[in-house]
Amino acid sequence: MEHDLDRVKRAIGGDRYALQELLHAEKSKLYRMAFAYVRNEDEAVEIFQQTVLKCIESIHQLKKPEYFSTWLTRICINESLSVKRKGKRLNLMIELLKQPGHQDFSGTLAHGMDVKGALEALPDKYKTALMLRFYQDLSIQDIANVLDCPIGTVKTNIHRGLSSLKSKLKGVYEDESGKRFN
Incomplete structure (x- = not known):
């Protein structure tokens, strides 16, 4: 802003x-x-x-x-x-926006696993990068400024976070064509 x-x-x-x-x-x-x-x-x-x-x-x-x-x-x-x-419960809620080249995780649950649970399993650096990118809709440059780290690190954390989510959710969500994503 x-x-x-x-x-x-x-x-x-x-x-x-x-x-x-x-x-x-x-x-x-x-x-x-x-x-x-x-x-x-x-x-x-x-x-x-x-x-x-x-x-x-x-x-x-x-x-x-x-x-x-x-x-x-x-x-x-x-x-x-x-x-x-300090030991407080962390429970992220994030909605992944459709982004070219990335799977939309808004499909139906197939086996009871949900995005929220998969996000909770991610390391903090991935959760934070994904949250700033998709929840706050910040640019890569703005995220780098907020986190005080290089742009390449932000891109890596977003990519690895999304890859990790994809692998954790593999087979749980289906894409629009009915195929499970790999």
Whole structure:
């Protein structure tokens, strides 16, 4: 989400009203991100609150105002992963959007296995990359900025995550022609 750079600069300079407006514009995205990680309303609200608190405490450290939204998303991801590390239940819900060259997993269940269960079995780096790409609809470049890693790493994590999902779900979902995907 593009923000008025002047407003971001004012927030960095200490204008609490400008920061409040920026956070208001981001609140639903941050809440959805947190909820996708924990699938628990109370925990998602707590993660959102911690994200806002950390933002307020450290907005003055933001070096590039044009990356405000990416910076804030990264704080939310870190808070969500922190909840997981503390032993909280992680239960991702992600809807894979149709993307050329990738299987659409929106078909019917054949053997009781579901996408959610397959996602839970993925390593965090794959879950996070897939979630940012398909749930938040971020570009590869934006994901690299959020995760502070090279574009090639993001592409690799998305590809490996989708490949892993495909192999875990092999034979469970059928494509539109009725063939099971390989």
